[in-house]
Amino acid sequence: MYEIEIKNLSKKFETKEATVDALRNININVExxxxxxxxxxxxxxxxxxxxxxxxxxxxTSGHVIVEGKELGQLNExxxxxxxxxxxxxxxxxxxxxxxxxxxxxxxxxxxxxVSKKEARAKAFELLAKVGLADKxxxxxxxxxxxxxxxxxxxxALATNPRILLCDEATSALDPQTTASILSLLKQIxxxxxxxxxxxxxxxxxxxxxxxxxxxxxxxxxxxxxxxxEVKLPEDKFFWIDEASRPTKKGLKExxxxxxxxxx
Amino acid sequence: xxxxxxxxxxxxxxxxxIYMSVVSTALGYALGLPMGVLLTISDKTGxxxxxxxxxxxxxxxxxxxxxxxLILLILLIPFTRRIVGQSYGSTATIVPLVIGSAPYIARMxxxxxxxxxxxxxxxxxxxxxxxxxxxxxxxxxxxxxSLITNATIALGTILGYSAMAGTVGGGxxxxxxxxxGYYRYQTDIxxxxxILLILLFQIFQNTGMAIANGLNHKK
Numbered sequence: 020m021y022e023i024e025i026k027n028l029s030k031k032f033e034t035k036e037a038t039v040d041a042l043r044n045i046n047i048n049v050e051x052x053x054x055x056x057x058x059x060x061x062x063x064x065x066x067x068x069x070x071x072x073x074x075x076x077x078x079t080s081g082h083v084i085v086e087g088k089e090l091g092q093l094n095e096x097x098x099x100x101x102x103x104x105x106x107x108x109x110x111x112x113x114x115x116x117x118x119x120x121x122x123x124x125x126x127x128x129x130x131x132x133v134s135k136k137e138a139r140a141k142a143f144e145l146l147a148k149v150g151l152a153d154k155x156x157x158x159x160x161x162x163x164x165x166x167x168x169x170x171x172x173x174x175a176l177a178t179n180p181r182i183l184l185c186d187e188a189t190s191a192l193d194p195q196t197t198a199s200i201l202s203l204l205k206q207i208x209x210x211x212x213x214x215x216x217x218x219x220x221x222x223x224x225x226x227x228x229x230x231x232x233x234x235x236x237x238x239x240x241x242x243x244x245x246x247x248e249v250k251l252p253e254d255k256f257f258w259i260d261e262a263s264r265p266t267k268k269g270l271k272e273x274x275x276x277x278x279x280x281x282x
Numbered sequence: 283x284x285x286x287x288x289x290x291x292x293x294x295x296x297x298x299x300i301y302m303s304v305v306s307t308a309l310g311y312a313l314g315l316p317m318g319v320l321l322t323i324s325d326k327t328g329x330x331x332x333x334x335x336x337x338x339x340x341x342x343x344x345x346x347x348x349x350x351x352l353i354l355l356i357l358l359i360p361f362t363r364r365i366v367g368q369s370y371g372s373t374a375t376i377v378p379l380v381i382g383s384a385p386y387i388a389r390m391x392x393x394x395x396x397x398x399x400x401x402x403x404x405x406x407x408x409x410x411x412x413x414x415x416x417x418x419x420x421x422x423x424x425x426x427x428s429l430i431t432n433a434t435i436a437l438g439t440i441l442g443y444s445a446m447a448g449t450v451g452g453g454x455x456x457x458x459x460x461x462x463g464y465y466r467y468q469t470d471i472x473x474x475x476x477i478l479l480i481l482l483f484q485i486f487q488n489t490g491m492a493i494a495n496g497l498n499h500k501k
Contacts (some may be wrong), residue, residue: 033434073408075404075407075408098410099410099411101410102407102410103410105408107408108408109401109405112403113401113402113405114405115402115420115423115424116402116424116500117424117427117497117499118423118499119499122463126409127410129419130406130409130410130419130446131410158499158500160499160500178409184408186379
C-alpha cells in the first residue's frame with residue numbers, strides 16, 4: 020500500500036469568464052518514508068496539487084488516497100481527524116502572531132483537546148529538537164525567517180503526523196538558512212519515519228534532499244520517479260533568472276552543507 | 283464660580299454620560315460582535331459562505347446606518363418606552379444608542395476579522411480546526427488589537443451620540459449643555475460641559491489605545 024496515492028486527479032477553477040485547468044490527470048504514488056519533491060514554475064499548479072493532499076482544495080475529479088483512506092469519501096468531521104495526521108508547513112510560516120512560540124506549538128494539540136500540561140511538555144521537547152529551546156517566550160515577530168520556520172516545523176510535529184507537506188517551505192529563506200531547514204527536514208524524515216511531500220521551484224532543494232521527484236508543467240506531470248532516474252530539465256525553465264541559478268559548485272556546497280547538518 | 287446645586291448637577295451629568303456610553307458600547311458589542319463574526323464567515327470568501335445570511339445582515343446593517351441618529355432616537359421612542367418604561371433619561375437613551383451603534387460595530391468587527399492573515403487561517407484548517415475553533419482561537423485572538431482599537435473608536439462615537447440625545451431629554455452632559463447653554467443662555471455651563479466631554483473622550487481614547495498596544499505582539 021502506498022502512503023499517498025494520487026489517481027487521475029484533475030482540478031478546474033471556474034470563473035465567470037473561463038474555466039482554468041489547474042491540474043490535468045495527475046498520477047503520483049508516494050511510498051512511506053519518501054521525501055517526494057514536486058517541482059514546477061509559478062502557475063504550474065503545484066500549490067493546488069499539494070493542497071489536494073489534505074483537501075484544503077477539493078479535486079474536481081480523481082482520487083487522493085492517504086494511508087488507504089480515500090479523502091473524497093470522508094465527511095467534514097472525519098476529514099478534520101485525518102488532517103491531524105497530515106501536517107503542513109508554509110512559505111510564509113503562518114504562525115499565530117499574537118501567541119508566543121510555545122503557545123504556537125501547543126496550538127494544534129489544544130485543538131484536539133490535549134491537556135495543557137501534556138501539550139506543554141511535548142512542545143518544549145519539540146522546541147529543543149528544532150534548536151530553539153531558549154525562544155519559548157518569544158513572539159514570531161521577534162524571530163528570523165529561519166527561526167519561524169523551525170517553530171512551524173515543531174508545530175507541525177506536535178500531533179505526531181505520519182505525513183508532512185511542505186509548501187515552498189524554503190522559498191522565503193536565504194541559501195544558508197535553506198540548507199539548515201532542509202537538513203532538519205531530512206533528520207525528521209529519518210528519525211520519526213515521516214513521509215515528506217514538498218513543492219518547490221528550486222532545483223537545489225530537490226537535489227539536496229528528495230529521493231523521488233515529479234516535474235509539473237502547466238498543470239501536467241511531465242516526469243516522475245527516482246531522483247537518479249528522472250531527467251530533470253534543469254536548464255529549461257526552473258531558475259527564475261540567471262542570478263538565482265546556483266553554479267555546479269554552489270550546488271555541491273549546498274549538498275555538503277546539508278550533509279554536514281544531518282551529520 | 284458655580285453654586286453647589288449646579289456642581290452636583292454637572293457631577294451627575296458626568297456619571298450619566300459615562301454610564302450611557304459604557305453600557306451602550308458593551309450592549310452594542312453584545313449584538314455587533316456576533317453580527318460581525320457572522321458577516322465575516324458568511325461572506326463569499328469566508329469560512330462558511332452563505333449568500334442569504336450575508337445579504338440579510340448586510341441589509342440590516344446598511345438600513346440602520348443610513349438613518350440619522352437623531353431621527354432614529356425619535357423613531358424608536360415607542361419601542362424604548364416599551365422596554366424601559368419611559369422615553370427620557372439616561373437609561374432610555376441606551377436603547378437607541380445600542381440599536382444605532384450595533385450595525386457600525388458589526389462592520390468594524392468584520393473589517394478587523396478580515397485583516398487576519400489568510401495563511402494563518404489556512405494553517406489552522408490544515409491542522410483540522412473546525413469553523414468554531416477558527417473563530418474563537420484564531421480570528422478573535424489574532425484580530426484583538428484591531429478589535430480593541432475599534433472598540434475605543436466606538437466608545438468615543440457613542441459618547442458623542444449620547445450628548446446628541448440631550449436634545450430630547452436624554453440625560454448626561456449633553457442634556458445639561460442643551461438645557462442650560464442653549465435654552466437659558468448660560469454659556470459658562472455649556473463651556474464646562476464641552477470641556478468635560480473632551481476630557482472624558484481623551485480618557486476613553488488613551489485607555490483603549492494603551493490596552494490595545496499592550497496586547498499587541500505583532501510589532
